Amino acid sequence: MKVIGIRGFLVGFAPRPALGNAATFIRRREVLLVQLVGEDGTTGWGEAFNAPAAAAALIRTRMAPLVLGQQADAMGRVYNAMLGTLGYDRRGAGMMAISAIDMALHDLAARARGISVARMLGGALRDRMLAYASGPFIAEGPDPYGAYPAQVDALLSRGFRAIKPRVGVAPRADGDVMRAMRRQVGPDTALMVDINQGYTVGAALASLRHMEEADLLWVEEPLQPEDLGGYQAVAAAARCAIAGGEALASLAGFRDFLVARTFSVLQPDMAVCGGFTGFRRILALADAFDVPAMPHVFGSLVNAHAALQMGALIGARRGGGPAPYPFIEVDVTPNPLLTLLGPVEPGADGCIAVPDAPGLGFELAPERLAPFVTDHWEITP
Structure with missing residues (x-):
């Protein structure tokens, strides 16, 4: 199954009370959720942590052309192609962007086969x-x-x-x-x-x-x-x-x-x-x-x-x-x-x-994210 679309959802919320650790108090939590769309409408979800806005920018500008049109089960080829875009950024937002795409490809490929990722x-x-x-x-x-x-x-x-x-x-x-x-x-x-x-x-x-x-x-x-x-x-x-x-x-x-x-x-x-x-x-x-x-x-x-x-x-x-x-x-x-x-x-x-349902084991309609979305975008060929 080919990937024909990439959707990004920057989502977040303010924890009440703030979450304290030895370094800081967390007053805002945000992640980037990425949804890949297959040619038959099947979708797969991935997530980028810590630098979600930067990861989103890299997906939109560098990685989307390497993913769109590819077979969902070509995870290894896509992963290596994405690694080739990193340049100096091998420990930051670039790897987080790759993380979201790779996770979503695995979810999509397993869903297409009707089996769990495991x-x-x-x-x-x-x-x-x-x-x-x-x-x-x-x-x-x-x-x-x-x-x-x-x-x-x-x-x-x-x-x-x-x-x-x-x-x-x-x-x-x-x-x-x-x-x-x-x-x-x-x-x-x-x-x-x-x-x-x-x-x-x-x-x-x-x-x-x-x-x-x-x-x-x-x-x-x-x-x-x-x-x-x-x-x-x-x-x-x-x-x-x-x-x-x-x-x-x-x-x-x-x-x-x-x-x-x-x-x-x-x-x-x-x-x-x-x-x-x-x-x-x-x-x-x-x-x-x-x-x-x-x-x-x-x-x-x-x-x-x-x-x-x-x-x-x-x-x-x-x-x-x-x-x-x-x-x-x-x-x-x-x-x-x-x-x-x-x-x-x-x-x-x-x-x-451990869920045994297809893919990652859950069904999530993007509409459920609406109360938490601060930015949303979609890329198609």
């Missing part, structure tokens, strides 16, 4: 994945962690068996809140933390020391994403796994961090690193270094469904916690772009089902 790519290894709650988030005001106990109780009542709060207010405060959280959840719930690139090496090491008693499964992004030497120092001193990779895009970037033995858990984001094709290349590299990988997810239902399909293809690894890796990240903040088709909740086993 089945198209060789067959799912699992039909359920352990869900971990991405939250709570730091609050503005004098008590940034004050609401965590009640929020964690709510997450436990929803069935989550793994929770990843944001920390990074100060090393001693991090230790206090995480030791208390460990007492609250007991020994069987996995706890991880995300520092969102907020610390220097010294502060990160101090925070890790204060949090040791919390028995963390991993500490995520304690430093700026390309601080290779800093990550080496932290990884060498840490008594738990160091996780990261969501802000890396190029295969070479992941290679450098793996060679340096910085990450014990790799977290490429499919809306950043090149969609299914990019993630699978990185996964092969991670396998060569015996490092488990799983998708980072913090956007709309499109990337969340893509991550489930990709997660179903990843071999099981015993990294600790209540189940083998890979886990699936679930944004537990009020996010209407994630819950457009209904809430995302784990089952009684703490897991989320």
